[in-house]
Amino acid sequence: xxxxxxxxxxxxxxxxxxxxxxxxxxxxxxxxxxxxxxxxxxxxxxxxxxxxxxxxxxxxxxxxxxxxxxxxxxxxxxxxxxxxxxxxxxxxxxxxxxxxxxxxxxxxxxxxxxxxxxxxxxxxxxxxxxxxxxxxxxxxxxxxxxxxxxxxxxxxxxxxxxxxxxxxxxxxx
Amino acid sequence: xxxxxxxxxxxxxxxxxxxxxxxxxxxxxxxxxxxxxxxxxxxxxxxxxxxxxxxxxxxxxxxxxxxxxxxxxx
Numbered sequence: 001x002x003x004x005x006x007x008x009x010x011x012x013x014x015x016x017x018x019x020x021x022x023x024x025x026x027x028x029x030x031x032x033x034x035x036x037x038x039x040x041x042x043x044x045x046x047x048x049x050x051x052x053x054x055x056x057x058x059x060x061x062x063x064x065x066x067x068x069x070x071x072x073x074x075x076x077x078x079x080x081x082x083x084x085x086x087x088x089x090x091x092x093x094x095x096x097x098x099x100x101x102x103x104x105x106x107x108x109x110x111x112x113x114x115x116x117x118x119x120x121x122x123x124x125x126x127x128x129x130x131x132x133x134x135x136x137x138x139x140x141x142x143x144x145x146x147x148x149x150x151x152x153x154x155x156x157x158x159x160x161x162x163x164x165x166x167x168x169x170x171x172x173x
Numbered sequence: 174x175x176x177x178x179x180x181x182x183x184x185x186x187x188x189x190x191x192x193x194x195x196x197x198x199x200x201x202x203x204x205x206x207x208x209x210x211x212x213x214x215x216x217x218x219x220x221x222x223x224x225x226x227x228x229x230x231x232x233x234x235x236x237x238x239x240x241x242x243x244x245x246x247x
Binding site: 065066067073145149152156160161164 | 196204205206207208210211214224225227228229231232233
């Protein structure tokens with residue numbers, strides 16, 4: 001009985017301490033002050049496991065269709081390059097200022113399921129918006145197809161594939 | 174007045190969020206594909222089965238071979 005009472009008191013004290021810490025405003029929320037290692041681990045693990053779980057059943061279409069690259073390239077250049085960079089490009093103000101730092105997608109391609117999910121749903125408190133409400137799945141898959149090839153593109157190839165040629169037929173109706 | 178300002182901001186944000194990213198908005202400031210760079214890449218040595226090569230050739234067909242009509246117009 002005494003053990004239960006002690007545990008109960010400890011739990012109440014912990015809750016009061018946690019609430020006091022939250023209301024104190026002592027935790028720095030500025031993007032220029034990194035999280036503690038523990039907070040960082042908690043948030044990164046939470047994010048990775050959540051995306052892994054949510055995206056595991058997504059069916060990946062054939063991403064080797066050149067039409068998808070032609071369609072996805074201009075969208076990437078207009079919507080993503082400011083944070084996720086381009087081949088031969090320098091770091092941007094956004095890529096340096098955001099916290100957590102957005103991944104440099106010119107370095108390596110990650111799992112297409114995870115990319116599709118992150119583009120469609122966004123990620124809370126990271127600066128990554130959800131493009132799903134305004135972009136259909138076909139258009140998001142085109143961006144994923146482009147992301148899969150992005151690390152191997154030269155700056156010249158990137159320029160050609162991302163230019164929105166006004167004479168080319170419009171892929172979005 | 175205090176209550177109207179947040180309402181106005183929320184309304185404005187919702188209005189902006191409802192607008193899809195429209196490619197036609199970017200056409201005015203869009204740059205053309207610089208296909209001259211493709212000539213320097215030696216297309217013969219490029220893998221024709223590679224989706225990137227196919228996309229590059231498709232995108233630059235008009236600039237590199239203006240006399241040839243795209244498949245859809247034949």
